[in-house]
Amino acid sequence: QVQLVESGGGLVQPGGSLRLSCIASGNISSIFVMGWYRQVPGKQRELVARSSRDGDINYEDSVKGRFTISRDNDKNTVYLQMHSLKPEDTAVYYCNAGGVWTCSDYVCDQSPNDYWGQGTQVTVSS
Numbered sequence: 001q002v003q004l005v006e007s008g009g010g011l012v013q014p015g016g017s018l019r020l021s022c023i024a025s026g027n028i029s030s031i032f033v034m035g036w037y038r039q040v041p042g043k044q045r046e047l048v049a050r051s052s053r054d055g056d057i058n059y060e061d062s063v064k065g066r067f068t069i070s071r072d073n074d075k076n077t078v079y080l081q082m083h084s085l086k087p088e089d090t091a092v093y094y095c096n097a098g099g100v101w102t103c104s105d106y107v108c109d110q111s112p113n114d115y116w117g118q119g120t121q122v123t124v125s126s
Contacts, residue, residue: 001026002024002025002026002027002028002097002100002102002111002115003024003025003026003115004022004023004024004095004096004097004115004116004117004118005022005023005025005117005118006020006021006022006093006094006095006117006118006119006120007020007021007022007120008020008021008120009093009120009121009122010121010122010123011123011124011125012085012122012123012124013124013125013126014085014086014087014124014125014126015084015085016085016124017081017082017083017084017085018082018085018122019079019080019081019082020036020079020080020082020093020095020120020122021077021078021079022034022036022077022078022079022095022117023075023076023077024076024077024095024097024100024115025076026102027102027103027104028076028100028101028102029101029102029103029108030053030073030100030101031053031073031076031097031098031099031100031101032052032053032098032099032100033050033051033052033053033096033097033098033099034050034051034071034078034095034096034097034098035047035048035049035050035051035069035078035095035096035097035098036048036049036050036069036078036080036093036094036095036096037093037094037096038089038091038092038093038094038122039091039092039094039119040090040091040092045094046060047060048060048063048067048080048093049063049067049068049069049080050069050096051069051070051071051078053073053099057069062088063082063089066082066083066084066085067080067081067082067083068080068081068083069081078095078097080093082122085122085124086124087124087125088124089122089124090122090123090124090125091121091122092119092120092121092122093119093120093121093122094116094117094118094119095116095117096114096115096116096117097114097115098114098115100115
């Protein structure tokens, strides 16, 4: 079973920085897309940034120039470095993995499902 575990959230003042980490575990061979989404109460979950294994990276417009996504494919880990944080960045941040290949007993298969972490709270407030 594939699991994603996030860490690194917390309380930070406006203008501050945080670094989120997400590690995926569970007989994983490769992951095509890893990304970060965020959600505030009463609103839909929105994409923040995502990175594909072939090097394609996308950012939500409001975070461009402030956030940087990176990944370590050998460790099945994705990071989100956040700078110049604003109160409107306050949300629960979720890690996502798609196009996940897992192997068991020399048989590998790609899951049709995306996987999600449990979420980590980021609060930007003075």
